Amino acid sequence: MTIAIFLGALLGTMAIGLPIAFALLATGVALMWHMNMFDAQILAQNVIEGANSFPLLAVPFFMLAGEIMNAGGLSRRIVNFALALVGHVRGGLGYVAIMAAVIMAALSGSAVADAAALAALLLPMMNRAGYDRARSAGLLSAASIIAPIIPPSIGFVVFGVAANVSISKLFMAGIAPGLMLGAALWITWWWLVRKEKIEAPPRATRAEVIAAARDATLALGLPVIVVVGLKFGVFTPTEAAVVAAVYALFISTVVYRELKLSQLYGLFQAAAQTSAVIMFLVAAAMVSAWMLTVTNLTAELVTLLQPLIERPVMLMLAIMLITMLVGTAMDMTPTILILTPVLMPLVKAAGIDPIYFGVLFMINNAIGLITPPVGTVLSTVAGVGKVSMDEVTRGVWPFMLAQFAVMFLFVFFPQLVMVPARWFYG
Numbered sequence: 001m002t003i004a005i006f007l008g009a010l011l012g013t014m015a016i017g018l019p020i021a022f023a024l025l026a027t028g029v030a031l032m033w034h035m036n037m038f039d040a041q042i043l044a045q046n047v048i049e050g051a052n053s054f055p056l057l058a059v060p061f062f063m064l065a066g067e068i069m070n071a072g073g074l075s076r077r078i079v080n081f082a083l084a085l086v087g088h089v090r091g092g093l094g095y096v097a098i099m100a101a102v103i104m105a106a107l108s109g110s111a112v113a114d115a116a117a118l119a120a121l122l123l124p125m126m127n128r129a130g131y132d133r134a135r136s137a138g139l140l141s142a143a144s145i146i147a148p149i150i151p152p153s154i155g156f157v158v159f160g161v162a163a164n165v166s167i168s169k170l171f172m173a174g175i176a177p178g179l180m181l182g183a184a185l186w187i188t189w190w191w192l193v194r195k196e197k198i199e200a201p202p203r204a205t206r207a208e209v210i211a212a213a214r215d216a217t218l219a220l221g222l223p224v225i226v227v228v229g230l231k232f233g234v235f236t237p238t239e240a241a242v243v244a245a246v247y248a249l250f251i252s253t254v255v256y257r258e259l260k261l262s263q264l265y266g267l268f269q270a271a272a273q274t275s276a277v278i279m280f281l282v283a284a285a286m287v288s289a290w291m292l293t294v295t296n297l298t299a300e301l302v303t304l305l306q307p308l309i310e311r312p313v314m315l316m317l318a319i320m321l322i323t324m325l326v327g328t329a330m331d332m333t334p335t336i337l338i339l340t341p342v343l344m345p346l347v348k349a350a351g352i353d354p355i356y357f358g359v360l361f362m363i364n365n366a367i368g369l370i371t372p373p374v375g376t377v378l379s380t381v382a383g384v385g386k387v388s389m390d391e392v393t394r395g396v397w398p399f400m401l402a403q404f405a406v407m408f409l410f411v412f413f414p415q416l417v418m419v420p421a422r423w424f425y426g
Helices: 002-015 020-034 040-051 054-071 074-086 092-108 111-129 133-144 154-163 167-173 175-193 206-231 237-255 261-294 297-304 312-327 332-349 354-368 376-385 389-412 415-425
Strands: none
Touching (some): 002 020, 020 261, 020 332, 040 261, 054 074, 054 111, 054 237, 074 092, 074 111, 092 111, 092 206, 111 133, 111 376, 133 376, 154 167, 154 261, 167 206, 167 237, 175 389, 175 415, 206 237, 312 332, 332 354, 376 389, 389 415
16 A cells, blocks of 8 residues: 555655656655655655755766866867867767767766767767768767776765765776776767768878877866765765866866856856756655665565565666656656665665666666657757757667667666776775
């Protein structure tokens, strides 16, 4: 009965168009009524405590770093550097997009921010060069979702807070899987364009490559600072977010001088608006998470899935399939906040490493950003690149399937995630 009320209240409020944060609050209230323990003070206290978390301070600063990166010329220099390296080969602009996405993922941590930057910078170039419009938009969409996997990742911050798992370890564990997702896109793009006759630009000279590398050095220095700082304990993930924002601001205004002080208000406002949405979601989710604990719903689920608990691989497979289904209808942050309190007791009961689970759960949620019909990143690329949603959806399928294949490879071979992870944070 408790499960029926939880799902009925959540899905029902979402079906009538209530924003997800309010749907989560309504679900918590419904469970309170069911338990005959409604108390407005408890409701308010959980909302406040949900957002009262030091690690969550990383969210607005990573958002701000992403906004500054795009406006201050860091993204453009990274694209130019990748163009100088691989722009001359067959399908070169696709490889440029993948390289740029992997590097930019280590700057912003936001798939939407990277999608907007890549679509604005590369999609017009790919269209002018004669690449298939739908395929190009699909590649840029799929490449953008590497951002929540490679540190710094806003998604890992939210999951780490919700699951009470080390955010630093999640960051370090995401590096190798993020690179493998990029490699899967690289192979898929090579297979799709191997017979195309598009004329590639001439190879950049050694002097041009060196000049592009020199121009992008300061932009490329940010991910190195963040990863090295986290690995050696110089700063926490929250402090890393501040470092990233201040570094990007300094480089954009003082060194590159492409960001004017008059633009800062708009950038701060955009970062604050996006951060406010995430923080309110986290606060509202705390009410439902608390009620799930009080109603003992997670224990009921553990009992229900008892046969799978003794077979961790099958349990992970079932969780990934459920998350894939939810990801088609819900954005990444609410999916993390709703499913994490439900799934973590199962993961712990099965003896699955929480860091390993967090990485796969995040990969699944990231791919959900390009899964129709919701697909936030698909909408971003379509809007910024002036491409129809149908074209983007059609073009993203081969890349999305390649990323799902990598994810299921991780399910059956956990060592692919945990061996490099332990090297990074060990």
